[in-house]
Amino acid sequence: MHELSIVTSVVESVTESLEDYPGARVQEVRLRVGVLSAVVVDSLEFCWGLATEGTPLEGSKLVVKMVPIVMHCAHCAADVELDGVQSFRCPRCDEPCSDLRQGRELEIESIEIEDGAASEAAAIQVE
Amino acid sequence: MTTRIVELRRGILKKNDELAASLRRRYTSAGVFVLNLVSSPGTGKTAFLERTLRELLGQGARAAALVGDLETDNDARRLAASGAPVRQINTHGICHLDAEMIAKHIEGWDGVTLSGLDYLFIENVGNLVCPSSYDLGEAVRVALLSVTEGEDKPLKYPTLFNSADAAVITKMDIAEACGFDREQALKSLNEIRPGIRIFETSAKTGAGMSEWLAFLVEAREKRESLA
Numbered sequence: 001m002h003e004l005s006i007v008t009s010v011v012e013s014v015t016e017s018l019e020d021y022p023g024a025r026v027q028e029v030r031l032r033v034g035v036l037s038a039v040v041v042d043s044l045e046f047c048w049g050l051a052t053e054g055t056p057l058e059g060s061k062l063v064v065k066m067v068p069i070v071m072h073c074a075h076c077a078a079d080v081e082l083d084g085v086q087s088f089r090c091p092r093c094d095e096p097c098s099d100l101r102q103g104r105e106l107e108i109e110s111i112e113i114e115d116g117a118a119s120e121a122a123a124i125q126v127e
Numbered sequence: 128m129t130t131r132i133v134e135l136r137r138g139i140l141k142k143n144d145e146l147a148a149s150l151r152r153r154y155t156s157a158g159v160f161v162l163n164l165v166s167s168p169g170t171g172k173t174a175f176l177e178r179t180l181r182e183l184l185g186q187g188a189r190a191a192a193l194v195g196d197l198e199t200d201n202d203a204r205r206l207a208a209s210g211a212p213v214r215q216i217n218t219h220g221i222c223h224l225d226a227e228m229i230a231k232h233i234e235g236w237d238g239v240t241l242s243g244l245d246y247l248f249i250e251n252v253g254n255l256v257c258p259s260s261y262d263l264g265e266a267v268r269v270a271l272l273s274v275t276e277g278e279d280k281p282l283k284y285p286t287l288f289n290s291a292d293a294a295v296i297t298k299m300d301i302a303e304a305c306g307f308d309r310e311q312a313l314k315s316l317n318e319i320r321p322g323i324r325i326f327e328t329s330a331k332t333g334a335g336m337s338e339w340l341a342f343l344v345e346a347r348e349k350r351e352s353l354a
Binding site: 002005006009010013014017021027031036037038039085086087088089096097098100104106107108109110111112113114115 | 130136138140223256287319320322
């Protein structure tokens with residue numbers, strides 16, 4: 001159960017990136033989470049409200065996109081997607097695969113923000 | 128008010144990953160080979176590590192250990208019986224070690240410096256889930272499982288076993304009494320991490336320890352030649 005510390009890192013990271021958008025309010029935070037990342041999405045969502053309270057992310061929605069496992073199969077000389085996590089074998093040729101290309105992601109893909117009064121004013125000045 | 132999407136594409140554990148990368152560079156330049164030992168509570172990490180330290184010291188190698196637990200310094204005291212320098216990390220409720228805890232504990236360690244070591248073992252908190260997300264800058268991640276835990280443990284915890292570089296089966300001396308199905312255990316490990324190096328050991332009888340120690344020496348030399 002380390003989801004609270006994961007969510008806390010997300011909040012810190014997004015808050016930091018908001019420095020470029022003064023006064024902006026976050027509406028949505030989109031994550032990419034690998035099937036092999038050892039993170040439980042339900043627990044992330046459960047922690048979200050608590051971790052965002054009193055931050056510029058308060059009231060925002062958490063959207064999690066799962067990233068499937070992709071292995072490189074040396075036998076087929078191709079990247080192949082695995083259906084589950086119970087067998088690391090190529091679904092085409094059934095040979096074991098140990099070269100992981102995707103599936104451990106744990107990243108913030110993007111955020112949707114509503115510009116604040118300060119940044120709107122700045123934008124107008126630039127125009 | 129306008130709404131817009133800002134692309135961030137930023138790793139959530141970026142801080143940990145960056146710190147782990149800088150630790151890895153420090154370990155390499157100091158010439159110390161670092162291993163991260165991960166298992167469930169009760170697998171026998173401490174007994175296995177104590178024997179490993181004792182045997183390495185007996186061969187004239189310089190080895191030390193950091194040991195993570197939620198509370199108590201019991202494991203540090205047990206490991207210190209090997210004669211190696213040992214430092215306890217108490218996480219006070221946190222279920223894994225992270226790079227920051229390691230960075231903090233390799234400083235101000237009673238006369239121990241990275242460049243004065245050949246091997247540094249990090250015994251992680253007993254947990255088969257969370258430690259898999261946190262890079263500690265180690266050269267080798269070792270997953271341990273005991274003969275009492277069930278041969279399908281790797282299938283139940285694929286995220287951790289898939290991230291391991293080597294696997295150690297412990298308590299082989301009681302395998303028969305437990306009805307341990309060796310073939311099934313090896314098969315489970317190979318399903319989740321094809322080709323993984325597997326050591327079948329007993330800290331009590333010393334079975335399998337010579338293969339494990341030979342692996343340590345060989346893996347360290349290989350790393351040194353790459354550095």
